[in-house]
Structure formats: C-alpha cells, structure tokens
Amino acid sequence: MPRPPSAMRHHILDSALRLFAEHGFKGTSLQDIAAEAHCSKASLLYHFAGKDAILTELLTPPAEGLSALREELAPLEGGRAVEPAVTGYIALAMRFHLEVKIIFAELPDMLSHPVLAVIPEAVDQLADALAGRSRKPRARAMAQMVIGGVAVTVAADVGVEPDTLRTELVQGALRTLGHPTS
DSSP states (O other): OOOOOOHHHHHHHHHHHHHHHHHOSTTOOHHHHHHHHTSOHHHHHHHOSSHHHHHHHHHHHHHHHHHHHHHHHTTOOGGGGHHHHHHHHHHHHHHTHHHHHHHHHTHHHHHTSGGGTTHHHHHHHHHHHHTTTOOOHHHHHHHHHHHHHHHHHHHSOOOOOHHHHHHHHHHHHHHHTTOOOO
C-alpha cells in the first residue's frame, strides 16, 4: 500500500528516476536507490513495496499524460489533428524525457508493465492523428517516424536548450509530416 507523499518519498523517486535512466531498471538495485537518496534500504521499503512499485509510480504520470493527449486528439478530424498531435506529443515527451529513456532502454519488458498497458493503443491513435487520419502508407510511415524520432531525441542528451529543442522538434515533425510550418 503506498504511503502518503513526503519529502523522503519524493527524494527516493527522484533518485530512482536518475538511476533508472542512467543504468536501466534491471541495472539498478534497491540499495543503489537508497544510497543515492541518502536513506537506508529499510526507509526506502517503508515508502515503497519494492523496485517495481517505484517504477509504477514513476511511469504512471507519463501514461496518464498519453491517455489525456489521446482524449484531446480523438474529436479532431483530418489535418486538424496534426499540429495538436505534434505539439502535444513533443511536450509530453520532453516533460517525461527520463521516463522515455527508461522505457526505451528495456522496451520489451517495459511494455509488459501494467501501468504502460495504455501505450500500444495510445501510440496507434497518436500515429493516426499525426497522419492526419490518412490511411496512405506514406502518411502512416511518416507518423511512425515522428513518434520514434521524437522519443529517441528526448531520451538522448543532445545538449540543446529545452525551448530550442521543442521548437526544432515541432518544426521538424511538421516538415516530416508534410504539414506547413510557421
């Protein structure tokens, strides 16, 4: 059963996020997290039932964000879905760039995690919106390229200031999708 939020709980989550992103979920032990968080393993286990519980708490906000984006895009038709899909996806990917890195590092295992069960359907719906609801192979392929390219870029440490990165990702995605840029 999760404990109420506390400063130590947040510190443990921040430490785990950094370690999972740097060493992978499998490559990080509870002792590593406790050491990084400057607490005992017993204190860590007071706040979380185990490493999987920490991962679940870290991955829940991005999964919820992807679900919310899917709901926002659902009523948009055709080309009107493209720009909101691009900007929404890039904002989400940048906000959760470390979580994206964790997911990509161990993709098959991560996609079987219960909190991420939303991803396959949500990504299909995001691709549909990015493609402007088109069924043409080129539009579908370009949509998948944008999804993958944005995820890989935000998971990497490209050394670009966030506002510049966001602008370049949006413009590049819109160009890739054959959509006018401003």
